[in-house]
Amino acid sequence: MIKLADIKDAFLHMLFPHVCTGCGNDIVSTHNFLCLSCLNAMPETQFQFFLSNPIEKSFWGRMPLNAATAQYYFTKESLMQILLHELKYKGNRELGFYLGRLMGEQIIQSERFAGIEALVPLPLYPSRERKRGYNQSELLCHGMADVLMIPVITNAIARNKFTDSQTKKGRVERWKNMEGKFEIMNTDSVCNRHVLLVDDVITTGATMEACGNELLKIPGLSLSIASLCYATQ
Numbered sequence: 001m002i003k004l005a006d007i008k009d010a011f012l013h014m015l016f017p018h019v020c021t022g023c024g025n026d027i028v029s030t031h032n033f034l035c036l037s038c039l040n041a042m043p044e045t046q047f048q049f050f051l052s053n054p055i056e057k058s059f060w061g062r063m064p065l066n067a068a069t070a071q072y073y074f075t076k077e078s079l080m081q082i083l084l085h086e087l088k089y090k091g092n093r094e095l096g097f098y099l100g101r102l103m104g105e106q107i108i109q110s111e112r113f114a115g116i117e118a119l120v121p122l123p124l125y126p127s128r129e130r131k132r133g134y135n136q137s138e139l140l141c142h143g144m145a146d147v148l149m150i151p152v153i154t155n156a157i158a159r160n161k162f163t164d165s166q167t168k169k170g171r172v173e174r175w176k177n178m179e180g181k182f183e184i185m186n187t188d189s190v191c192n193r194h195v196l197l198v199d200d201v202i203t204t205g206a207t208m209e210a211c212g213n214e215l216l217k218i219p220g221l222s223l224s225i226a227s228l229c230y231a232t233q
């Protein structure tokens with residue numbers, strides 16, 4: 001039997017064609033951003049299932065983590081690059097939510113992440129977030145939260161440009177601080193909890209490390225990390 005909702009969807013599709021963000025193919029469902037063929041071609045790492053995966057190894061000796069993963073390999077001139085560009089520079093917020101859902105669907109299958117109690121997006125500089133209008137990692141978190149049914153916490157930690165006191169420091173020291181200083185703002189929602197810190201891309205992991213080590217100063221907090229992509233160097 002044809003449902004009224006299907007007719008409405010088909011009609012809307014005629015008026016506003018919804019196409020695959022990856023290849024431009026015509027896809028019917030308005031809830032998907034990728035066609036099945038693009039979805040199947042996504043370079044999944046499957047890291048979430050493996051202890052001592054390359055992301056976890058890269059943080060050994062830098063910060064104590066429960067588990068770490070990145071969902072897809074990032075390569076230039078790839079579908080992943082198109083998606084990241086849409087997410088970061090084209091204001092495609094719904095895509096962020098969709099990709100977050102994909103991350104959630106992988107993570108929920110992994111025993112290693114079963115104890116996660118809250119999602120914390122890696123903060124942007126306030127000036128950058130204002131300019132972009134959103135934090136792409138926060139969009140990913142909301143998509144993940146839709147699958148994992150846990151809260152997204154955005155008031156725990158903030159990122160600031162270097163402050164006046166830092167201008168007195170030497171050049172090298174200031175350069176080291178260019179990544180920004182992370183500052184704990186509110187511990188109520190994250191203390192004594194297992195937190196998953198989320199970002200869009202891990203390259204060297206320096207930003208994750210700076211933010212994660214700050215979070216780990218909160219009493220009773222244990223940390224895992226997840227990113228959408230892993231850019232191998």
Ligand SMILES: [Zn+2]
Pocket residue numbers: 020021022023024025034035036037038039
């Ligand atoms: Zn496609």
